[in-house]
Amino acid sequence: MLRNLWVLSALAASAAAQAGGSFPSLLALVNETDGFSYLNTYLQSFPEVRDSVTALTNITVFAPSNKALLEFAETPRYSQLTEGGADFLQALLSYHILDGIYDNITEYGPLNTLLTSPRYTNLTAGQVIFAYYNPSGFEIAIWSGNDSQSGTIGLPYEFEGGILYPINSVFNIPGTVSEEVSGPLNGSSFAQALDQAGLTDEVNALKDATFFVPKNDGWESVSQSLSALSPEALVDVLKYHIVPDFLGYYSVLEEANGTTLKTLSGQELTVYLNEAEEMFINGAGVTYVDVPAANGVIVFIDNVLNPTGTVQPPTSDAEDGVPAFPTGVASSGSGGESTSSTTTASVATYTGAASALQTGTMSLLALVGAVMMAIVL
Ligand SMILES: *[C@@H]1O[C@H](CO)[C@@H](O)[C@H](O)[C@H]1NC(C)=O
Ligand SMILES: *[C@@H]1O[C@H](CO)[C@@H](O)[C@H](O)[C@H]1NC(C)=O
Ligand SMILES: *[C@@H]1O[C@H](CO)[C@@H](O)[C@H](O)[C@H]1NC(C)=O
Ligand SMILES: *[C@@H]1O[C@H](CO)[C@@H](O)[C@H](O)[C@H]1NC(C)=O
Numbered sequence: 329m330l331r332n333l334w335v336l337s338a339l340a341a342s343a344a345a346q347a348g349g350s351f352p353s354l355l356a357l358v359n360e361t362d363g364f365s366y367l368n369t370y371l372q373s374f375p376e377v378r379d380s381v382t383a384l385t386n387i388t389v390f391a392p393s394n395k396a397l398l399e400f401a402e403t404p405r406y407s408q409l410t411e412g413g414a415d416f417l418q419a420l421l422s423y424h425i426l427d428g429i430y431d432n433i434t435e436y437g438p439l440n441t442l443l444t445s446p447r448y449t450n451l452t453a454g455q456v457i458f459a460y461y462n463p464s465g466f467e468i469a470i471w472s473g474n475d476s477q478s479g480t481i482g483l484p485y486e487f488e489g490g491i492l493y494p495i496n497s498v499f500n501i502p503g504t505v506s507e508e509v510s511g512p513l514n515g516s517s518f519a520q521a522l523d524q525a526g527l528t529d530e531v532n533a534l535k536d537a538t539f540f541v542p543k544n545d546g547w548e549s550v551s552q553s554l555s556a557l558s559p560e561a562l563v564d565v566l567k568y569h570i571v572p573d574f575l576g577y578y579s580v581l582e583e584a585n586g587t588t589l590k591t592l593s594g595q596e597l598t599v600y601l602n603e604a605e606e607m608f609i610n611g612a613g614v615t616y617v618d619v620p621a622a623n624g625v626i627v628f629i630d631n632v633l634n635p636t637g638t639v640q641p642p643t644s645d646a647e648d649g650v651p652a653f654p655t656g657v658a659s660s661g662s663g664g665e666s667t668s669s670t671t672t673a674s675v676a677t678y679t680g681a682a683s684a685l686q687t688g689t690m691s692l693l694a695l696v697g698a699v700m701m702a703i704v705l
């Protein structure tokens with residue numbers, strides 16, 4: 329209902345604008361509207377970028393406010409602009425533009441942007457943002473790379489050829505898988521293992537892939553088993569976490585109960601949603617979804633997947649995944665016999681018993697943020 333009111337008020341605003349004459353061009357809108365003078369300056373400073381953007385029609389533009397651009401200039405990302413110049417600005421603006429007039433954002437989900445340059449993305453349909461409309465806040469929340477969140481400010485403006493939403497934070501062009509998981513999302517063990525196995529370049533060259541990335545504590549809990557593997561077996565384990573030519577967004581996985589996914593190792597993974605609506609990949613619990621990467625999407629899981637393990641569905645009330653390898657933390661240092669104890673992997677039972685190290689699978693709805701519940705319910 330609120331959404332309808334909001335859409336109606338947006339339409340009323342546009343009708344008023346139309347009554348007063350035609351809509352301004354995008355450039356005139358940015359030039360004449362308070363709060364966009366920095367964006368205007370950027371556009372005027374790079375005429376070829378300005379001309380390519382203003383040549384577009386039927387588009388939705390997310391336009392960073394002055395405050396957003398000031399804050400952007402304080403982040404490490406700003407160096408990409410100072411070093412990349414027009415090329416980076418073009419990519420960054422493309423990542424803020426959708427093909428089509430989206431005055432209808434309601435359902436949570438990925439939206440393809442105009443960023444398609446292979447220097448910045450290997451998503452063939454364009455890099456995505458994730459957006460949902462928050463009816464109580466009268467705003468759209470948007471997620472981009474590095475798990476960063478932006479919000480729209482007030483009502484959208486119409487211009488000749490599209491619609492413009494002011495936003496309070498510059499979108500973050502997603503980095504490589506390794507970059508995206510090495511920060512606060514706690515997937516650096518996987519990135520390090522890819523690197524040590526010499527797989528990083530091969531992984532980054534994939535297009536439209538899904539990466540099931542174990543959280544560091546899930547990795548650590550079976551590190552003794554992993555360190556006992558031959559290099560070839562470890563490569564197989566790593567490739568078993570990657571599904572090429574498939575984009576496992578939350579909205580897709582949610583509909584994929586029982587579906588198998590063919591991984592880079594050639595073996596298959598199975599998606600499960602149990603009756604408690606918890607999501608699992610084989611026996612590993614899904615803990616966080618929809619983190620965009622340069623060439624796909626990252627799904628965090630609570631355990632390492634084992635291509636040679638037996639796979640059984642989780643129990644109907646399981647909340648956490650179970651280890652697919654014998655647990656035990658590898659001893660580092662002296663190089664002597666490892667003294668830590670191991671357990672046998674509970675691959676055949678999936679009791680849902682979680683080790684103390686595991687973070688616990690969040691409920692399906694909580695996976696993509698509590699505010700989103702307003703939309704889903
Ligand atoms: C921007 O606005 C100024 C006046 O504030 C005007 O002189 C200039 O021509 C405008 N530029 C564009 C591209 O509309
Ligand atoms: C823009 O969208 C309108 C209506 O959706 C359509 O009729 C028109 O052909 C589109 N224009 C372009 C250039 O795609
Ligand atoms: C929302 O608008 C876009 C752009 O016009 C269109 O592609 C999409 O199908 C619309 N979605 C719905 C649910 O109407
Ligand atoms: C990613 O976000 C974290 C904070 O959540 C920040 O410390 C880090 O600098 C960011 N990385 C990049 C590349 O922006």
Ligand SMILES: *[C@@H]1O[C@H](CO)[C@@H](O)[C@H](O)[C@H]1NC(C)=O
Nearest residue numbers: 512513514543544545616687
């Ligand atoms: C990452 O790990 C730190 C330290 O263990 C923890 O405080 C934090 O909550 C974790 N973050 C996520 C997103 O799991």
Ligand SMILES: *[C@@H]1O[C@H](CO)[C@@H](O)[C@H](O)[C@H]1NC(C)=O
Nearest residue numbers: 446447448449450532533622
């Ligand atoms: C896209 O893939 C190519 C290989 O086809 C690779 O060289 C490039 O670095 C990738 N781009 C990104 C942004 O990761």
Ligand SMILES: *[C@@H]1O[C@H](CO)[C@@H](O)[C@H](O)[C@H]1NC(C)=O
Nearest residue numbers: 585586600601602603604605
């Ligand atoms: C998924 O499929 C399994 C097996 O068919 C079933 O037990 C389970 O209830 C399904 N989950 C949902 C959420 O429908």
